[in-house]
Amino acid sequence: MKKNLLFIIPILIFTLVSIFLAIGLFLKPKEIPSALIGKRIPTFELPKISKELNGLSEKDLISGKPVLVNIFASWCGPCRIEHPLFMELAKNQEITILAINHKDNPNNAIRWLNMYGNPYKKIGSDLNGRVSIDFGVYGVPETFVIDGNGCIQYKHISVLTKEILNKEILPRLNGKKHVKCN
Amino acid sequence: MQLKIKPSKLQSFILVIVLIFFSGNIINANPGLSEEALETRSQKIYKGIRCLVCQNQSIEDSSAGLAKQLKVIIKELLNQGYTDQEIRDYLVERYGNWILLKPPFNLSTSALWVLPFIILFFALIFGTIYIYNKSKNQKETSNNQLKKEEEKELSKILGDFR
Known part of the structure; x- marks a missing residue:
């Protein structure tokens, strides 16, 4: 009996290690959880990219109802992939989509928007990426949901998919899964 | 216009010395932090900060865009008189503990x-x-x-x- 027990121990350890490794397989280390969820947005003031378009400041994000903030750049390939999704979202008048143009030449950004359409109500030009750093951005594209009081609710890293949009973003835009800021 | 009192050689020498002495302070906008001290302190911080886009490298080893920018920001903050810990807190506030290569000891x-x-x-x-x-x-x-x-x-x- 005692011998049997000794045999079980390595098997047990092996199973435990396998379970942890299996969990590890499905983690996404590239997607860092945002430290800013449940925190207030930083104060910022970004200039406009062209005469016709508005700039962006933190006041635009505190509008009384939840908004989407997309960090994009014309040089960013994946941004083009998610762009049609934003175009479709923009058809819904209820949804406000704002944007930070990340380390981008404004002229290129304008050309990009002319080519693919502009779903954004307001765009701030973050030439040196400093405001993006205050938002904890480390790559483009990233998409934030911010509630009406400027409290960061959710952040999605990389290309936005329909699945994430339906599962995570739309409910939060409707005020569900609300996280309070202190 | 002519000076009524012509300064002696010694006087002008002292003036030059004094000017040189003060000019140092003008060039070095932050007298508390010499170029060398700034460098050693910033290097020390760089080594403990993870390069977020290259994962297991410190920003010191990395030449990724974000790493370079974080380095600039760290130097800026040092010049503004932030302590090393305050700088780390500044980064953690934005990027979470993940940005520290050495995780801090807490419940999680x-x-x-x-x-x-x-x-x-x-x-x-x-x-x-x-x-x-x-x-x-x-x-x-x-x-x-x-x-x-x-x-x-x-x-x-x-x-x-x-």
């Missing part, structure tokens, strides 16, 4: 820090018990002399080799 990381010691503790206990039992067994068995029959068999086997 306690398992990470404590588990190795727990494992070591149990390993030591089991190891000592194992060795203790083994040596006890050995003492017991070493007292056992070979039986007469076994002795005979052994000499027979050994005899085969001669």
Whole structure:
């Protein structure tokens, strides 16, 4: 009996290690959880990219109802992939989509928007990426949901998919899964 | 216009010295932090900050865009009089503990820090018990002399080799 027990121990350890490794397989280390969820947005003031378009400041994000903030750049390939999704979202008048143009030449950004359409109500030009750093951005594209009081609710890293949009973003835009800021 | 009092050589020399002395402060906008001190302090911080886009590199080793920018920001903050810890807090506030290469000790990381010691503790206990039992067994068995029959068999086997 005692011998049997000794045999079980390595098997047990092996199973435990396998379970942890299996969990590890499905983690996404590239997607860092945002430290800013449940925190207030930083104060910022970004200039406009062209005469016709508005700039962006933190006041635009505190509008009384939840908004989407997309960090994009014309040089960013994946941004083009998610762009049609934003175009479709923009058809819904209820949804406000704002944007930070990340380390981008404004002229290129304008050309990009002319080519693919502009779903954004307001765009701030973050030439040196400093405001993006205050938002904890480390790559483009990233998409934030911010509630009406400027409290960061959710952040999605990389290309936005329909699945994430339906599962995570739309409910939060409707005020569900609300996280309070202190 | 002519000066009424012509400065002596010594006076002008002193003036030059004084001007040089103050000009140092004008060039070095932050008198508290010399270029060298800034460099060593910033290097020390760089080594502990993870490059977020290259994962297991510090920003010191990395030349990624974000790493470069973080380096610039760290230097800026140092010049503004931030302490090393305040700079780390500044980055953690934005990017979370993940940005520190050495995770801090808190509730969520306690398992990470404590588990190795727990494992070591149990390993030591089991190891000592194992060795203790083994040596006890050995003492017991070493007292056992070979039986007469076994002795005979052994000499027979050994005899085969001669």
